[in-house]
Amino acid sequence: MTRHEDGWVVSVDVLEVARIPDTTSLLATYEVRVDERGELQEYRRVRRYRRGAADDC
Incomplete structure (x- = not known):
């Protein structure tokens, strides 16, 4: 979560x-x-992965 x-x-x-x-x-x-009231402004998928897959580090 980022402000x-x-x-x-x-x-x-x-x-x-x-x-x-x-x-x-x-x-x-x-x-x-x-927004500050908690109203949805936008959403987007940033990553899709298989359960248990290692992260790319």
Whole structure:
């Protein structure tokens, strides 16, 4: 979560495609922008990955 002059930017991880076994499920990270009242301004997917996949460092 990051504070900006006109609101907040929040990163949210969500399950996009549930699969069996769970380790093959697809997850995604979304960047969500909300104003100071908490009203949604914009969102976008910034990353999609397989559950258990190592981060690129």
